[in-house]
Amino acid sequence: xxxxxxxxxxxxxxxxxxxxxxxxxxxxxxxxxxxxxxxxxxxxxxxxxxxxxxxxxxxxxxxxxxxxxxxxxxxxxxxxxxxxxxxxxxxxxxxxxxxxxxxxxxxxxxxxxxxxxxxxxxxxxxxxxxxxxxxxxxxxxxxxxxxxxxxxxxxxxxxxxxxxxxxxxxxxxxxxxxxxxxxxxxxxxxxxxxxx
Amino acid sequence: xxxxxxxxxxxxxxxxxxxxxxxxxxxxxxxxxxxxxxxxxxxxxxxxxxxxxxxxxxxxxxxxxxxxxxxxxxxxxxxxxxxxxxxxxxxxxxxxxxxxxxxxxxxxxxxxxxxxxxxxxxxxxxxxxxxxxxxxxxxxxxxxxxxxxxxxxxxxxxxxxxxxxxxxxxxxxxxxxxxxxxxxxx
Numbered sequence: 001x002x003x004x005x006x007x008x009x010x011x012x013x014x015x016x017x018x019x020x021x022x023x024x025x026x027x028x029x030x031x032x033x034x035x036x037x038x039x040x041x042x043x044x045x046x047x048x049x050x051x052x053x054x055x056x057x058x059x060x061x062x063x064x065x066x067x068x069x070x071x072x073x074x075x076x077x078x079x080x081x082x083x084x085x086x087x088x089x090x091x092x093x094x095x096x097x098x099x100x101x102x103x104x105x106x107x108x109x110x111x112x113x114x115x116x117x118x119x120x121x122x123x124x125x126x127x128x129x130x131x132x133x134x135x136x137x138x139x140x141x142x143x144x145x146x147x148x149x150x151x152x153x154x155x156x157x158x159x160x161x162x163x164x165x166x167x168x169x170x171x172x173x174x175x176x177x178x179x180x181x182x183x184x185x186x187x188x189x190x191x192x193x194x195x196x
Numbered sequence: 197x198x199x200x201x202x203x204x205x206x207x208x209x210x211x212x213x214x215x216x217x218x219x220x221x222x223x224x225x226x227x228x229x230x231x232x233x234x235x236x237x238x239x240x241x242x243x244x245x246x247x248x249x250x251x252x253x254x255x256x257x258x259x260x261x262x263x264x265x266x267x268x269x270x271x272x273x274x275x276x277x278x279x280x281x282x283x284x285x286x287x288x289x290x291x292x293x294x295x296x297x298x299x300x301x302x303x304x305x306x307x308x309x310x311x312x313x314x315x316x317x318x319x320x321x322x323x324x325x326x327x328x329x330x331x332x333x334x335x336x337x338x339x340x341x342x343x344x345x346x347x348x349x350x351x352x353x354x355x356x357x358x359x360x361x362x363x364x365x366x367x368x369x370x371x372x373x374x375x376x377x378x379x380x381x382x
Contacts, residue, residue: 047242047276051206088283089340091273091332094242098276115361117321143339146273149330154272157329 002032003126003196006078009039010085010096011132020132023186024084027193036074040095047098053105058112062105071103080126080196081159083151087133090140091147100150110158117157124159126196127152130168130189137171166192197382198229200260204267204278206236211359211367212318215374216266219316222375223264226382230264231256235277242280253285257306262381264314269355272319273332286344303344310345312381313337314352316374323357352381 007028011020028035040047045067056064063069075081085096092100106112110120129151133140152165170185172178201219205212216232223230233256240249257263267278274282288302307313315337319326334353342351354377356362356370 045243047280048236049206049270049275049277051236054206054210088279089287089336091279091336091340094276094280094283097271097273097279098242101270101276104271112360115358117325144330144332144335146330146332146335146339149332149335150271150273154329154332157325 001196002034004077004079005033005035005082005196006075006080007035007037007082008084008096008099009037009041010083010093010099011041012086012093013041015086016132020086020130021084023189024082024130024193027186027189030190031194031196033080033193033196036078038071038074038099040099045095045099047095047102049098049101053102057105060107062107065102068102068105071099072105072108075103076108076121076123078121078124080128081121081124081155082126082128082130082193084130085147087131087135087140087147090133090135090143090145092150097150104158119158119161121159122161125163127155127159127163127165128168128192128196129166132170132173134173135171137169140169140171168192197227197261198231198259199223199262199264199382200256201230201232201264201266202278202281203232203234204236204265204275204281206277210268212266212268214367215316215318215356215371218371218374219264219266219378222378223382226379228262228378228382231260235281240277240281242277242284245280245284250284250288253281254288254306257285258309261309262312262314263307263310264316264378266316269317269319269326269333271332272326272329274336282341286341300344307345307349310349312350312352313342313345314354314378314381316354318356318359320360321358326357350381352377 009021052064056062063072085092111118129148148167168188203216220230220232286303
């Protein structure tokens, strides 16, 4: 089934020759989903929440800057949200966290009614986090995989209540461990993206 | 004894900025020689800070006996600005790899003099909602930041929950709590 996908690329294309994003794009090319790509490494995306943006946060018109206003309208049209990043420590890189902070503001990600959180992205029925960790899986799990927690658990409160959430991760990038793990990673990537 | 206080909030009249002022006042009063680093006032770049800036901030951290991070918790984690500061100044661009402890050696050296690391943070939603969301910021501090510090370094978590619906009295109570706790540590 074709799905409206918003693909957020937050992996540095200079690292690994952009291998991660190429793998994702190759897997998506075999599907018939409509794909809207937000590349946080194209142009000079400002990751830090701005003073004007924060002042307007609870004002009812929080998307005061053109870059995030554009992201906001694109994200609202999504049925599937896919995040691609290489983990920093165990979490997401600042660029991706900045995208989340600045784009998923009241009115886009959620609505506050009397201080209570209400879902803002009920159209989103698929959440996928695609990650490469330099650490081993046990190290990542020991630190509670806090990057994934934000994308899959915290976001669970703002998307459709029965949204399907998938984590596709490659752990431990030591060369001697990588070959088999990379094959499994690519296979799972195909499975998850085709079956959106 | 000197303390580095890192403030991360874009709005100067925010509660978080007031919390940082309280932290500085308390530490000053206790003789802990606070040095305030305001990331927004310094126009720090979370993705591409200059080498000179990173070096200068690293030097401040090396000379500090305690580190206090004052920030708002957004989407259950650290704001991008603070995450970028930690990544560039503390991690120095190197990513820890399994079986290679030397990749964190420069971070450990930078944090070697710390007696405690404190996170003083506000959460818009309630403690219950944050528990459901997964408390990513707390786990970052506990499992990524704290293990880089010396073995006898303490981790202090001072969190204010429900700031979206808080009253003036709640906020004053939090400032008093911050004051009491840091005074004991100093």
